[in-house]
């Protein structure tokens with residue numbers, strides 16, 4: 001390590017970078033494959049692409065790209081406010097919800113503080129905590145999901161944030177609304193509870209929490225949503241947090257003035273109106289879930305029951321399986337970084353994409 005880089009704080013130098021799903025173009029280059037023949041089921045993206053309404057909005061917004069975006073995101077916020085029944089002053093927009101998660105960490109944590117998350121929870125939480133020099137408290141999972149009672153008990157006087165992914169990525173586990181409510185009721189009111197609902201659109205109504213209504217009752221609650229999954233806008237990077245105005249105000253202070261770009265603002269605003277696309281997305285996901293579950297059962301591959309748009313499944317040697325799949329143009333996500341070295345995660349694709357994945361899985365298991 002050079003004298004220069006050594007001056008970066010130790011907690012920064014210790015960060016293990018986030019490992020994203022392998023891009024199609026990278027695999028094509030590495031293995032000399034035709035990109036058109038590659039199936040990417042590694043990043044929980046929407047296999048239907050983006051909503052046609054969002055696409056039209058992007059095309060229209062191209063004319064104004066020489067101008068800075070609306071730093072307050074007025075139109076998108078207005079749409080979110082009316083759709084979710086919150087005030088404009090309760091909304092924080094982010095360059096993806098990752099950005100929002102980092103804003104939360106930056107606004108509330110410093111060295112000497114701690115923050116609680118579950119084992120196998122979304123990898124961005126420990127990263128965001130570590131990047132500001134705070135201490136992560138990882139609570140052992142139960143059946144790959146959040147142990148909300150143990151997480152509550154893990155809260156210390158120096159704990160300022162608890163992170164909950166519901167459904168969780170990469171395991172797909174879901175907390176019951178009643179358990180979440182109890183958690184909120186018993187959590188000290190001076191501890192922020194971040195409820196990350198990146199996959200909530202995929203849930204049937206009876207499994208969904210009334211999280212946005214809970215904002216009225218719990219001033220320490222922050223609900224985080226994204227346009228990257230069901231809305232199909234992962235490449236544009238846009239997500240948001242809903243919180244009480246005084247919390248939203250703090251988050252907005254540490255936000256870059258133009259953190260969400262014009263195309264993303266336009267697309268997200270239009271996407272919120274495209275209920276047909278959302279319905280189609282959810283229907284395709286449900287069918288794909290059944291297709292993949294049936295295959296795992298038939299092939300006797302153990303998997304974790306999922307409530308998202310992906311499934312984690314266990315194989316003897318995940319590295320080997322992953323390699324086998326990559327060589328056949330199927331990209332899934334190894335979960336070694338989550339300390340699940342025998343587990344892979346496959347995103348639910350179109351029927352044809354799922355069939356490709358199943359065929360390659362079957363071939364691997366036979367050989």
Ligand SMILES: *Cc1c(COP(=O)(O)O)cnc(C)c1O
Nearest residue numbers: 096097098122169198226228239
């Ligand atoms: C995909 C995902 C996000 C969304 O990330 P973006 O930055 O909005 O693309 C957030 N939380 C979880 C748990 C996710 O799986």
